[in-house]
Amino acid sequence: MYPQKTQEAIAVALSNKFRAWVGSNAESAGQRLTTVDYFHISHIPKFTFSNTEQIFTIGSCFAREVESSLLKLGVPLALDGFGVEADQFESWNAETGWGGGVQLGKLSRGALNKYSVHSMTAEIRRVLAEEKYENDGLIEIKDGLWFDPHSSGLRLATYEAAQNNRSKIYSAMSQIKRSSTVFLTLGLTETWTDIKNNLVMNNPLSGGDLRRHKDRFAFHNYNYDEIVPELRGLIEMVRSNCNREMRFVLTVSPVPLGVTFTSSDILTASCLSKSTLRTAAAAIASEYSYVDYFPSYELVTYSPRHLAWKDDQLHVQENMVAHVMREFISAYFP
Numbered sequence: 001m002y003p004q005k006t007q008e009a010i011a012v013a014l015s016n017k018f019r020a021w022v023g024s025n026a027e028s029a030g031q032r033l034t035t036v037d038y039f040h041i042s043h044i045p046k047f048t049f050s051n052t053e054q055i056f057t058i059g060s061c062f063a064r065e066v067e068s069s070l071l072k073l074g075v076p077l078a079l080d081g082f083g084v085e086a087d088q089f090e091s092w093n094a095e096t097g098w099g100g101g102v103q104l105g106k107l108s109r110g111a112l113n114k115y116s117v118h119s120m121t122a123e124i125r126r127v128l129a130e131e132k133y134e135n136d137g138l139i140e141i142k143d144g145l146w147f148d149p150h151s152s153g154l155r156l157a158t159y160e161a162a163q164n165n166r167s168k169i170y171s172a173m174s175q176i177k178r179s180s181t182v183f184l185t186l187g188l189t190e191t192w193t194d195i196k197n198n199l200v201m202n203n204p205l206s207g208g209d210l211r212r213h214k215d216r217f218a219f220h221n222y223n224y225d226e227i228v229p230e231l232r233g234l235i236e237m238v239r240s241n242c243n244r245e246m247r248f249v250l251t252v253s254p255v256p257l258g259v260t261f262t263s264s265d266i267l268t269a270s271c272l273s274k275s276t277l278r279t280a281a282a283a284i285a286s287e288y289s290y291v292d293y294f295p296s297y298e299l300v301t302y303s304p305r306h307l308a309w310k311d312d313q314l315h316v317q318e319n320m321v322a323h324v325m326r327e328f329i330s331a332y333f334p
Contacts, residue, residue, distance in 0.1 A: 059185025062253035069325035082172035083107030113152035115187035149201035254300035
């Protein structure tokens with residue numbers, strides 16, 4: 001593939017009124033960054049959707065925020081009505097009756113969070129390739145108490161309860177078969193593997209439990225050359241086994257790493273993780289006409305911090321998510 005010819009490159013640049021960081025027009029990046037309001041980015045989508053689109057969301061906790069916004073906007077959501085009961089989460093509080101971000105009697109989709117491309121692939125392969133693992137991939141951490149390393153936020157439970165939760169997650173993931181669009185949010189690159197089952201885990205154990213079972217697990221920080229083929233394989237597997245007209249919107253979660261298992265400062269580690277995922281998403285989007293990248297990461301990180309982030313500087317404010325989704329709806333649902 002030859003580089004773009006000079007006249008073609010110049011023509012593209014001249015047609016892009018958002019091309020400069022500084023300039024005399026009001027749309028230069030430098031001027032946009034001085035605003036006290038939410039940041040806006042010019043985005044030309046590869047395709048658009050109808051209001052009957054069945055969207056399947058998978059990815060980090062930011063994907064759950066996306067789901068809530070889509071539901072409020074009336075966009076059909078494949079995972080609506082799926083999840084795990086509030087009292088099955090580590091955050092369950094019997095006094096308040098809340099757990100997993102919902103009240104008792106409601107289902108929380110928080111258990112469906114998937115933080116790495118490899119953990120997404122492992123979960124989807126259960127559904128599409130019908131892969132089976134010893135004890136469903138569950139791990140007995142203490143006598144009679146089991147941990148599901150492929151879920152998110154669930155407490156240790158009896159084997160029966162853990163299997164019941166896993167069946168609910170399986171049912172939710174199966175909804176990808178009836179979907180026409182996948183909204184895929186990439187979260188992080190740092191992962192742990194269950195050596196016994198040879199499965200990349202979605203969540204590691206707590207520190208104490210990890211030390212007690214140290215010989216069963218191994219840490220790895222996936223790089224660009226490992227993530228790109230994994231993401232490519234995931235997309236091709238879904239398209240060939242589900243809707244052959246399936247389209248994908250890739251995003252990168254703006255939520256930084258909460259902790260790193262590397263020797264780097266958490267800021268450096270988080271920057272590396274997000275940069276790796278961002279370049280991987282760009283590479284895959286450039287390969288397929290049915291894969292697009294939406295700049296939710298940039299929309300959040302370039303907006304004023306007091307508007308974008310909650311007090312912990314880790315989670316995105318609801319109004320910020322709403323702004324991101326308004327931009328998404330405006331681009332993809334004309």
